[in-house]
Amino acid sequence: MDILKNYINGNWQDSLCKQTIDVVNPANQVVLAKVPFGADTKTDVEECVLYANKAYQEWSQVPVIKRVQVLYKLKTLLEENKDVLAEIITNESGKTKAESLGEIQRAIENVEVACGTPMLMTGDVIEDIATGIDEMMIRQPLGVTACITPFNFPSMIVFWFLPYAIATGNAFIVKPSEKVPLTMVKIFEFIDKLDLPKGLVSLVHGGKESVDAILEHPNIKAISFVGSTPVARYIYSKGTANGKRVQAQGGAKNPVVVLPDADIEMSTKIIADSVYGCAGQRCLAASTIITVGDSKKEIKDAIYEHVKTRTTGYGGNEDVSMGPVITPESKNRIEGLIQKGIDEGAEILLDGRNATIPGYENGNFIKPTILENVALDKELIRTEIFGPVMSLIAMSSIEEAVEFVNKGNYGNMACLFTSSGASARKFRSEANAGNIGINIGVAAPMAQFPFSGWKDSFFGDLHGQGKHAIEFFTQTKVIIERWPNIWSRKF
Template identity: 60%
Template sequence: MSTNGRLLNYINGQWMESGAGAFLDVKNPATAQVMAQVPLSPAEEVHLAAEAGVKAFKHWRRVPAVERVQHLYKFKRLLEEHRDELSRLITNECGKTYAESQAEMQRAIENVEVACGIPSLMQGFNNEDIARGIDEHCFRQPLGVVAAITPFNFPGMVPLWFLPYAVATGNCFILKPSEKVPMTMQRIFQLLEQSGFPPGVVQVVNGAKEAVDAILDHPDIRAVSFVGSTPVARYIYERAARAGKRVQAQGGAKNPVVIMPDADMDMTTRIVADSAFGCAGQRCLAASVGITVGEARNIFVEQLADAAASRKVGYGLDEGVEMGPVITAESKARIEKLIALGEQEGAQVLVDGRNKKVKGYEDGNFVFPTILDHVPPKSEIARTEIFGPVFSLMHAETIEEAIALVNDRSYGNMACIFTSSGAAARQFRYEVNTGNVGINVGVAAPMAFFPFSGWRESFFGDLHAQGMHGVEFYTETKVVVERWPKEWSRKF
């Protein structure tokens, strides 16, 4: 996977050294140890991959769907066989706990499994006799060469939101993984290579902005998938759409959870703590704002503070660790600066996770669980995606007031409610302006056969990742209207 510690690109079925003029260190966020160097590949290497994809597509699109998915079946088996190895790799380059990495790989494998059903999922439809003697058919056909630009927080799962559906439907796929966590995909692409995909069908080009812009501008890349922050998602969407491409761009989030007085407080506290502080808060479905309703405030705040203060933080491969570090030293500094901003804006720091060390890992990027109480709803901290283990608390008197607080934000990724009232749950799911809704669930992550349905500034595009949305995104419909008069047949 590397030459002298420098990671390689996988282009046209070959592992290749990049001609990049610059490389970045890939560091273990818990130890600060340099594990590898990733090339910032130039645009020319994206162009090379696109050309290889165009060439491969001419053959790959003609391979029957039942044959295409045989490669995915083998790939799924290899992922299962190497799940422990991949989970350890994710923990070392991303920082999450081993259990969290295991769960991530399970979700990744589930997407491959769903895509194996493509012979049924991409079926078209037809009608006989739309007029006398005339039939009409609708077929789904692949687009050609497609690409994905993926984030650091789920280096194994998010690329597999896209790749299996793209190749199963007959497209050729280029991945630009996050330059912060490129090692997981290097290993997974070795498994893809073993799965027997023809050269040019699956490719990986490492890099940063130059590689991204080359993907967005290349005329032969028909569609782009992205997951990351909202400012970058908007940039991806605008530039790729201007070039005539299909785009699905998942942006940021500020996910609220509403706690009703009739909720099971012990269960709610445990689930919300796992949602807020799991993966060190570095996931787009992390609970980041808690809104208590009425008397719920009296119990929930104290219990959550105890859960946050007692959470074991450390290196994700060590036994008993419940939360790892954030991805970089820069991220740690930014998160701690935002905590200070919240304090300046009037929030009370109920549990403070700043300026703490983990014994044996003093150079790690650790921010401990933090709770800000009485966060002003109109403050900057209430509207900024922190992307760290920081949970903000607000308080309302009625469910209507709580729903108004949920909807008074630009993001729309997820909202959750904890209650024993079916009426309150129905009112909540009906009225909140988010694409993913949880009822007594802290992380409303859709299964692989459902779309990951962000709204508003959490998503730019029409068709989301996963399931039938993925199939529709990577195919275009062709309608055929045909007539075969009998008198024509008699001539031959």
């Protein structure tokens, strides 16, 4: 069984940590590899930063128009190896092949946007800010930067950060989730083919020990994170306490409001895809479906009929629309939350617990589940389930629905289904969430726009992707210049 290596100073090398944990296929519990996981990974991080800092000194002096040339080659390598990467993603995270390919495409789009860094990181100049004095603002890199990524998107989330970091002149360290490290190992085989200084882009494995080493190291200047809200809060508080720039994306409890004038057929399919895509394990998965007025019975019946036909199984099979959740512990937690909802008074319309998939009896499978009339004053309505569970509740007006949305602790996404432009305008203006969808079930920003999040869904100021990423990975410097007028002198 392979023990995964770190990528440090342009070389694959064994971790100094001899402790490992298994990387497991969630569909059948087959062990795919072993990954370093223990206290000695802290030393791996220290070695990585040493080389990264040296590489940064060289790379920051390379003109930005030359820095982005490596991204064009990286884009080509990702495009040429989509199927290889998709198979790895499916096997280690449980996604369907289509979901894995979609994730890779999103990664590629961020590389494309980062190729525009020569324009995106331009500064400002005012000539004669005062008589004979010019003032300008320029952007310069930070130094060594790092990201800590989750299990649910093994390839995409790294690319919210990596291409922008190196295009703006920084060194970059990736600490992938120990649950799904194989995808990033493969991507680093492509990175190894790029014309980059040794040590500029690094890969280190591990768990909390390596994370804490990143948060505490004085030469790491900025940290990007995506994960649960408790961990995001920890990353942000500890990182900033150590003087670092931090962007930490947290959890969500995404509401979807369906008005009586919504297109039921279209809405049903889009909502189901949002709730059950990636087995509900994404920060933009719809969770709470709010029917307004007389839309309740019609949308409930339509959703039930559509959802019960969805096929759960191994994501590599073409006829499967939903794969397993990531671990047995996740399965037990989600099934426990379903029971908690029932204990709190919810009715179970569709029960996906105790699922058995022929040929994959050991997999972490939960079939699509629908809870109806979830209590608004209990715990489940506020808890991120992060699994294939839909909560159906009814309200009398859009005003009541918006008030409910705005009372939630999270603010990652909120969506509305309607045919009314006035209702859509009201919702997008008043709903307190960073990503708003109108007749869209997953309001995932394209790479040109920041992946916004509000309230407990985000800690920081600048988000991943687009112009926000350029701003996050650069610091501004203001120069004020006065030059004597030599032309007035007599020679």
